[in-house]
Amino acid sequence: MSRQRRAGLGRALNLFGPFIGLLLVIALFALIPEVQGRFLRAANFKSVATQSVIVALGALGMTLIIIGGGIDLSAASNIALASVITAYAVNAGASPLLAVVLGVLTGGLVGLLNGGLVTRLRLVPFIVTMGMMGIARGAAKWIAGNQKVDAPMTWINELMAKSPHPPWLLLAPGVWIVILFAVALAVLLKYTVFGRHLFAVGSNESTARLCGIRTDRVKVLVYAVSGLFCGLSGVMEFSRLTVGDPTVAVGLELDIIAAVVIGGGSLNGGEGSILGTMVGVLIMSFLRNGCTMMGWPNYIQEIIIGAIIVIAVALDRLRHRDR
Amino acid sequence: MSPAPAAPPVLRMAGVSKSFGATRALDDVAFELGRGEVHALIGENGAGKSTMMKILSGALAPDAGRMEIDGRRYAPAGPGDGLRCGVSMIYQELNLAPHLTVEENIMLGREAHAAGWLDRAAMRRQVREVLELVRHPEISPSVPVRELSVGARQLVEIARALAGRPRILVMDEPTSSLSHEDSLRLFEIVRGLRGQDVSVIYISHFLEEIQRVADTYTVLRDGRSVGSGRMAEARLEDLIQLMVGREFTELFPRIEHAVGEPVLAVDGLKGAAMAAPVRLSLSRGEILGLAGLIGSGRTELLRTIFGLDGAEGGTVAVSGVGLSGRKPWTRIRSGLGLLSEDRQGEGLALGLSVADNVTLSDLSPYRRRGLLGLRRRGLAVADWIGRLKIKTKGPDQKIGDLSGGNQQKVALARLLHQKASVLLLDEPTRGIDVVSKSQIYEWIGGLAREGKAVLFVSSYLPELLGICDRIAVFHRGALVEIRPASAWDAAGLMAAATVGRASTAIPTEQRNAI
Numbered sequence: 001m002s003r004q005r006r007a008g009l010g011r012a013l014n015l016f017g018p019f020i021g022l023l024l025v026i027a028l029f030a031l032i033p034e035v036q037g038r039f040l041r042a043a044n045f046k047s048v049a050t051q052s053v054i055v056a057l058g059a060l061g062m063t064l065i066i067i068g069g070g071i072d073l074s075a076a077s078n079i080a081l082a083s084v085i086t087a088y089a090v091n092a093g094a095s096p097l098l099a100v101v102l103g104v105l106t107g108g109l110v111g112l113l114n115g116g117l118v119t120r121l122r123l124v125p126f127i128v129t130m131g132m133m134g135i136a137r138g139a140a141k142w143i144a145g146n147q148k149v150d151a152p153m154t155w156i157n158e159l160m161a162k163s164p165h166p167p168w169l170l171l172a173p174g175v176w177i178v179i180l181f182a183v184a185l186a187v188l189l190k191y192t193v194f195g196r197h198l199f200a201v202g203s204n205e206s207t208a209r210l211c212g213i214r215t216d217r218v219k220v221l222v223y224a225v226s227g228l229f230c231g232l233s234g235v236m237e238f239s240r241l242t243v244g245d246p247t248v249a250v251g252l253e254l255d256i257i258a259a260v261v262i263g264g265g266s267l268n269g270g271e272g273s274i275l276g277t278m279v280g281v282l283i284m285s286f287l288r289n290g291c292t293m294m295g296w297p298n299y300i301q302e303i304i305i306g307a308i309i310v311i312a313v314a315l316d317r318l319r320h321r322d323r
Numbered sequence: 324m325s326p327a328p329a330a331p332p333v334l335r336m337a338g339v340s341k342s343f344g345a346t347r348a349l350d351d352v353a354f355e356l357g358r359g360e361v362h363a364l365i366g367e368n369g370a371g372k373s374t375m376m377k378i379l380s381g382a383l384a385p386d387a388g389r390m391e392i393d394g395r396r397y398a399p400a401g402p403g404d405g406l407r408c409g410v411s412m413i414y415q416e417l418n419l420a421p422h423l424t425v426e427e428n429i430m431l432g433r434e435a436h437a438a439g440w441l442d443r444a445a446m447r448r449q450v451r452e453v454l455e456l457v458r459h460p461e462i463s464p465s466v467p468v469r470e471l472s473v474g475a476r477q478l479v480e481i482a483r484a485l486a487g488r489p490r491i492l493v494m495d496e497p498t499s500s501l502s503h504e505d506s507l508r509l510f511e512i513v514r515g516l517r518g519q520d521v522s523v524i525y526i527s528h529f530l531e532e533i534q535r536v537a538d539t540y541t542v543l544r545d546g547r548s549v550g551s552g553r554m555a556e557a558r559l560e561d562l563i564q565l566m567v568g569r570e571f572t573e574l575f576p577r578i579e580h581a582v583g584e585p586v587l588a589v590d591g592l593k594g595a596a597m598a599a600p601v602r603l604s605l606s607r608g609e610i611l612g613l614a615g616l617i618g619s620g621r622t623e624l625l626r627t628i629f630g631l632d633g634a635e636g637g638t639v640a641v642s643g644v645g646l647s648g649r650k651p652w653t654r655i656r657s658g659l660g661l662l663s664e665d666r667q668g669e670g671l672a673l674g675l676s677v678a679d680n681v682t683l684s685d686l687s688p689y690r691r692r693g694l695l696g697l698r699r700r701g702l703a704v705a706d707w708i709g710r711l712k713i714k715t716k717g718p719d720q721k722i723g724d725l726s727g728g729n730q731q732k733v734a735l736a737r738l739l740h741q742k743a744s745v746l747l748l749d750e751p752t753r754g755i756d757v758v759s760k761s762q763i764y765e766w767i768g769g770l771a772r773e774g775k776a777v778l779f780v781s782s783y784l785p786e787l788l789g790i791c792d793r794i795a796v797f798h799r800g801a802l803v804e805i806r807p808a809s810a811w812d813a814a815g816l817m818a819a820a821t822v823g824r825a826s827t828a829i830p831t832e833q834r835n836a837i
Contacts, residue, residue, distance in 0.1 A: 191694040193686045199675060200683055206669035209631065211684035211737070212655035270674045 061226025069269025082234025087244025111227015660743025
């Protein structure tokens with residue numbers, strides 16, 4: 001293959017790679033006669049979208065962190081903690097709105113701590129957030145008294161309703177929230193100074209510092225913002241379960257990171273996109289959905305998702321070979 | 324000294340061509356390398372030198388042409404083939420693993436072992452041998468490479484190439500990061516290789532250096548070999564003319580500029596890595612050169628002034644306003660701008676576009692209601708590209724794809740774009756071609772005429788003497804002396820830089836006229 005053609009192919013892959021993957025996954029199940037009928041139904045797509053909300057919100061924040069050259073292993077624990085706090089607040093008689101705000105802020109606080117430790121103590125993000133993974137999970141269990149936190153039903157529980165109320169919404173309010181924030185973050189990344197600075201920090205932190213960018217501030221902000229998204233994700237988790245469960249979402253941080261990576265994010269920083277990440281989330285959700293319909297056991301799903309991650313990163317290498 | 328002309332060539336290349344898309348990088352190139360000779364390959368950036376060397380190493384396959392080593396056809400399928408046939412490369416960018424030790428780097432991929440168990444004693448012996456060969460036996464094999472200076476790393480890289488016992492050694496700008504002392508030692512090493520039946524292809528922009536070290540030369544221009552011959556019979560001016568294809572009159576264009584009132588005052592400033600506090604002042608429209616060996620404290624001074632490294636004491640003031648703390652962004656607001664000596668590692672974000680790199684330090688002109696006007700920014704950057712004659716496909720091209728000279732122009736464009744009034748330039752002409760160099764001298768002169776103040780670190784004495792108003796010399800972390808450029812000569816600068824004492828040949832009244 002000529003060098004130029006390979007470069008052209010690389011560009012095409014760069015633009016459409018994740019989409020091609022998503023279409024392949026959908027086409028695969030659409031072609032299997034046993035599930036075709038159920039899989040290709042609007043109701044199914046709606047439920048896949050709803051099931052994607054929790055990972056998607058976490059992945060939005062994670063995309064920012066990964067573009068900036070960091071990582072957040074505490075995301076899933078943070079989600080569990082926020083869900084417990086929200087349930088606890090509702091149970092204690094707080095208004096639903098206040099409970100949501102508290103849940104989101106809890107996530108933001110954990111993120112702020114992550115960012116502060118990474119920048120002040122000059123620790124590697126992997127280590128800091130691995131520690132925070134335990135701290136947040138422990139705190140969630142402690143506050144919940146090591147059991148589920150029950151709470152009365154409020155409008156919070158409608159955020160993740162499969163058939164939304166009012167019906168003209170078509171999709172669950174949680175899905176719309178994801179779409180709203182995805183657009184906002186995509187704009188933030190491409191059209192704001194903060195977005196440029198974030199890519200610069202991830203691409204080459206020394207250069208960023210040389211250019212007068214307050215790299216530490218960028219990083220703290222990014223971890224805090226990502227924490228807020230985990231908090232929101234926790235609220236959605238509570239909405240879905242109707243209880244605050246401190247043991248929920250174990251290992252979910254790896255799904256979140258995988259979504260970002262499948263969507264073209266590089267763990268070396270400087271690369272990644274919101275659109276890619278969202279497609280990454282959908283690829284995994286459709287796979288889970290399709291596998292479940294096929295009646296395939298859980299371990300098959302795990303193997304397939306694992307393979308997809310490796311293939312996505314391999315494709316990423318192919319994309320960058322000519323640079 | 325020179326090999327017998329009758330000896331058959333070690334390497335012969337004939338009719339070698341290579342195109343990338345519509346660009347003809349190499350066009351029917353012929354090249355012969357004699358046994359045991361040092362052959363200089365000269366040409367501007369983009370003339371095709373690197374493409375030719377990549378083909379020789381096997382990293383690229385030629386579209387057409389034939390190569391022979393010792394009369395046998397040589398068609399490498401990859402860099403591994405090149406190495407097996409005795410072709411070893413030392414690249415301009417350092418290719419060492421920073422976390423590994425000197426020994427581990429030198430023996431990387433050719434570790435001595437018995438059934439998989441490392442034979443440490445044997446490896447230590449080999450490493451000592453090659454370090455002896457590069458005349459730096461004092462480098463400790465057990466030190467991690469990241470703790471070495473750039474110059475020492477370069478020597479380690481050369482040692483690694485020699486450890487492979489190559490027939491043909493390609494050195495691409497080997498002195499670009501070496502001090503004068505280390506360069507002289509390198510020349511001895513290279514000349515010593517002649518006795519060991521190693522043929523060297525030596526690529527460099529320093530023509531004086533090539534004259535010292537090479538037996539023969541080949542000049543490439545626009546992908547063609549436009550001339551070759553014996554070094555002893557070539558004049559410098561002829562080589563330059565062959566390279567640029569036109570009459571090359573003035574290497575150091577002198578642009579008249581007037582020195583105004585003081586703008587940067589450094590008093591008692593001492594960085595952690597410096598031996599003594601520094602006091603100097605810089606005026607508007609003045610170019611102050613900083614001479615010295617690698618590691619003599621010049622870079623540290625610049626970085627401390629700019630707030631990248633912490634100061635142990637002293638003050639920095641711009642237009643009378645004091646600056647403190649390790650906060651580069653406050654320096655940028657005060658009108659300081661730093662061009663890093665480490666273009667690839669620090670100066671530029673290689674994964675980002677030309678536009679990003681030019682505007683990174685000041686995006687405010689394109690911001691409206693929190694959003695960036697990307698189209699407006701693109702137009703502004705296109706304007707800079709035109710003004711600085713940067714060769715690029717456009718503002719959106721990744722900067723990593725540009726040649727070294729053009730990358731450097733982008734780094735300079737950033738300082739101009741952020742409207743810096745005091746420019747701290749650290750080795751701005753290192754590793755770039757002679758035409759880009761000349762353009763950079765012209766800008767520096769032009770900036771001084773506009774009233775900007777320039778602090779100019781360089782290890783290349785002719786350029787310091789050619790464009791500076793005053794020159795300060797550093798030695799072992801301390802400022803030795805500042806004099807008007809006219810009161811220095813190359814020998815005096817070298818003496819001050821190497822022994823830390825200015826020679827007394829200069830009359831006292833001239834020395835005090837600062």
